[in-house]
Amino acid sequence: MKVSKKIAGVEYAIRDIVSEATKLEQQGKKIQYLNIGDPVKYGFQPPDNVKEALIKAIQNGENYYAPSEGLPELREAIAQKEHNKGLSVSADDILVTNGISEGLDMVMSSIVEERDEVLLPGPYYPPYASYVRLRGGVPVEFEVDMNNSTPDIDDIRSKITSKTIAICLISPNNPTGVVFNEKALKDLVDVANENNLYIICDEIYDQIVFDEKFVGIGKVAGNSPVILLNGFSKVNLMTGWRLGYIAFNNSPELEPLRENLPKLARVRISTNLPVQHAALESLQGPQDYISKFVSELKIRRDLAIKRLNSMPGLSCSNPRGAFYAFPKIEQSKFDTDKDFVINLLNSKGVLTVHGSGFGTQYGSGHFRLVFLPDIKTLDSALDKIEEFVSQ
Ligand SMILES: Cc1ncc(COP(=O)(O)O)c(C=O)c1O
Incomplete structure (x- = not known):
């Protein structure tokens, strides 16, 4: 049956990429999700009031x-x-x-x-x-x-x-x-x-x-x-x-x-x-939960950016707001940023999003990760990214 031509132009890389991770999970592999910008998935909650x-x-x-x-x-x-x-x-x-x-x-x-x-x-x-x-x-x-x-x-x-x-x-x-x-x-x-x-x-x-x-x-x-x-x-x-x-x-x-x-x-x-x-x-109601959330995020941002910039073949500008890092893949054996992301997922079980999903002109050659997980989880995911780019 017919569907509109315009629907073909609709993409949402952040969620489209999840199907790749689901396949691996079905095979019993553990995945660390660094793809979705949802603080509530990473333990933050609206305040009780x-x-x-x-x-x-x-x-x-x-x-x-x-x-x-x-x-x-x-x-x-x-x-x-x-x-x-x-x-x-x-x-x-x-x-x-x-x-x-x-x-x-x-x-x-x-x-x-x-x-x-x-x-x-x-x-x-x-x-x-x-x-x-x-x-x-x-x-x-x-x-x-x-x-x-x-x-x-x-x-x-x-x-x-x-x-x-x-x-x-x-x-x-x-x-x-x-x-x-x-x-x-x-x-x-x-x-x-x-x-x-x-x-x-x-x-x-x-x-x-x-x-x-x-x-x-x-x-x-x-x-x-x-x-x-x-x-x-x-x-x-x-x-x-x-x-x-x-x-x-x-x-x-x-x-x-x-x-x-x-x-x-x-x-x-x-x-x-x-x-x-x-x-x-x-x-x-009281607004202090926001400053607590942001101070916690700042610690995670500082860790993520410092570590990413110390990894071979990656460089990352310092995000001044939000909760995403967008490293540039300076050199890689992969043809595209999507290949990089899929290979990182397959070999290390870390799910990120390919930069071209955010626009091919300026997003290509990058990948996006969220720095929302707690420090221990974030550090272990960064260890895996480091192993991957050092291979
Ligand atoms: C820039 C930007 N605008 C809007 C949204 C989605 O907003 P909402 O949850 O209000 O639909 C997001 C979610 O990631 C976003 O990053």
Whole structure:
């Protein structure tokens, strides 16, 4: 039977690669999973007050469909959070979604038509390209220097055509840990405005930074057409509960989108109501669990990067945020980064993700691993990677 041609362009390397590991597990081999960016899988948990808020909501009978745009109190609290980061938003500008994933789908569905081009930071989180392709659009990667977290503005300019409609920013970035500073964000907003582009900015790792203070797009956005994507999966440790949001900056150019996009929210009825109550608690309750989580991650980051850089044939820039390392395979007997990853898996039982899964132009020749496991587990996985590259 027929399937749409567009589905062929959909890939999600982070999970697609798991089938290789499953085959080995079925043969009785033990696998160390360093592929998925899910802190909750590695022992971190939402704090008790947040879990209790979820249970309480269910017990209180909050088990019905929520308003399509989201629970009013939650929209208010989200608007406050984003306003504090500098964005010009109020509760009416917030749309609660089933994770950023759904928000991104809604945004791309609302703006992309056949052959429209969307600029993505190279390398990028894979769904950005998939959702663009699903709507008939063309993802175009622009260069970002991983070592000093700087976007190449000239490269962006050279890639803008009459078909370009939007630029996507992800800061901190998955897979590189690049965090844009205020100047970089300002340069990006300027080039977008000069060319009449939507600015889609993903700040899901906004509080997971290690070296310098995080600066949000709101700080430099003014009244530019910024569509912010954020959620509760990473900072708030609620991956499995699937909650995120879209925030529309106060910009006259966003009016048509603001009128139309919420129809998609109504078509899918609503997000999970008890989880929205828990998310409200996660924003309003004690916040110290976040700094504990980030300090713990910093120790793991420092260990992972130090060790990777001491291994023959690998070099790794220092991720300034998020929880991924993205080493470059300087020399290898394997033809592609995917061969490297499959061979590492087969010979040492360590599952990572091939860099080309994050965009072939800038991701190829790398692999991604998460530094989420506890120190002992992480160290033992790094031992195995070291044995592998030393062979
Ligand atoms: C940059 C980025 N955006 C969005 C997501 C997914 O977000 P959500 O769980 O809210 O759908 C991820 C998950 O890895 C991510 O790295």
